[in-house]
Amino acid sequence: MSAEARGYIRDKSGMAARRKRITSKLVFNAIILLASIVFLFPLAWIFITSMKDQVDILKHPMAIIPTEFMFVENMKEVLRRAPWDVFYKNTIIVAVGVLVAQLCISIPAAFAFSNFKFKFQSFFYLFVLARLLVSPESLLLPNYLIINGLNLYNTLLGIALPSFASAISIIIFRGAFMEIPTALKDSARIDGCGDFRYMMVIGIPMIKSRIIAFSITSLVYQWDSYFWPMVITESVQKRTLAVGMAYFGTQAESASEWGLTMAAAILVILPLLIALVFFQRQLVASFVTSGIK
Incomplete structure (x- = not known):
């Protein structure tokens, strides 16, 4: 050829x-x-x-x-019928407070599981994994009894407290910490860097993408949470946005005011849409990249 x-x-x-x-x-x-x-x-x-x-x-x-x-006109009527400023304030306080508590608990716990060897380590980690098998609905009554026993019924702390510890975040952050090369940790120790300083200065910046991914997920979950805030509160001044939507429905003059209902739904989801527009690049990058680039 x-x-x-x-x-x-x-x-x-x-x-x-x-x-x-x-x-x-x-x-x-x-x-x-x-x-x-x-x-x-x-x-x-x-x-x-x-x-x-x-x-x-x-x-x-x-x-x-x-x-x-x-x-x-629909939006003005929606704002007139319910105290949305109170609902927004409560939701932001609960969502941000839960996220801060989760990060303060999960990051050190994950760092300990990934970098230290201690007695019954495997048992405690299996205990964390077992938490994923327990549905939130099965914990409703125990959580209610505990919160009520602590005199936190109808308080924002009562809404947030059961979500402070997050098993899935410990698992995610532990995997991220384990991806950091051991040579980096050995070099830090040779330079005199202690464990706490290593976690704060080197470890956390290295797993920033995982932290961003979990933070967004946690904020969205708390923003949309309905059942537990409804159970543990009774006054309008302690309700969150999702429960506020139900309160708005009870103020309806008829059973099918769809225009007002959709306007109220926009009022609830609008901050999430704005956040998605501004942070979509960081959100995608946090899911497709690991802690090491």
Whole structure:
């Protein structure tokens, strides 16, 4: 076979490979686009419904463009019916307080499990793993009795206290600490760096991506938490946003004020959407990278 024929065959195979890659990329992008539409459609429908009045919703439930834009009026009515400033304040205090407590407990515990050898270490770590097998619902009554016994019923501390210790964060941070090369730790010890200073100066910055990932997950979970805050509180002044949505529903003049309900839902989820827009790059990077780059 001549050199020209071999070159022609290579060109043809190269073109076929490029077409295959382009086709695969187009199919992948189409799947991603379809999945994005499926996931974003409910959110878009919430915004569309929040712009309509009750009559427009009942007459034209599937209309995308409202007959009259009522978003501002709906939002004013939502703000009038419930103390959303109190709900926001309580939710932020609980979410941030729980996160700080979880990090202060989980990071040293994970560091100890990954760097020290002590008696019954395996037993204690299995105990942490076993916590993942216990559903939160099964702990509802014990937690209620403990919080009530501590006279923390109907308090923000009573809402936050059962979430202070997190087994999953200990497991995540322990794995991240174990990925740090032992040579780095040995070098730090040779330079006179103690265990606590090593954890604060070297260890924590090295696992920053895992900390960011867990922090976002914890904040979102506490922001959306409903059942436990509802059980452990009774006054409106101690309620969080998720429970506040239920309180807003009880103030409805009719059973199907969908425009006001969707406006209230936007009020609850808007901070999470803003945070996602501003921190999406850090969120993705925290999940796809490990503690060592």
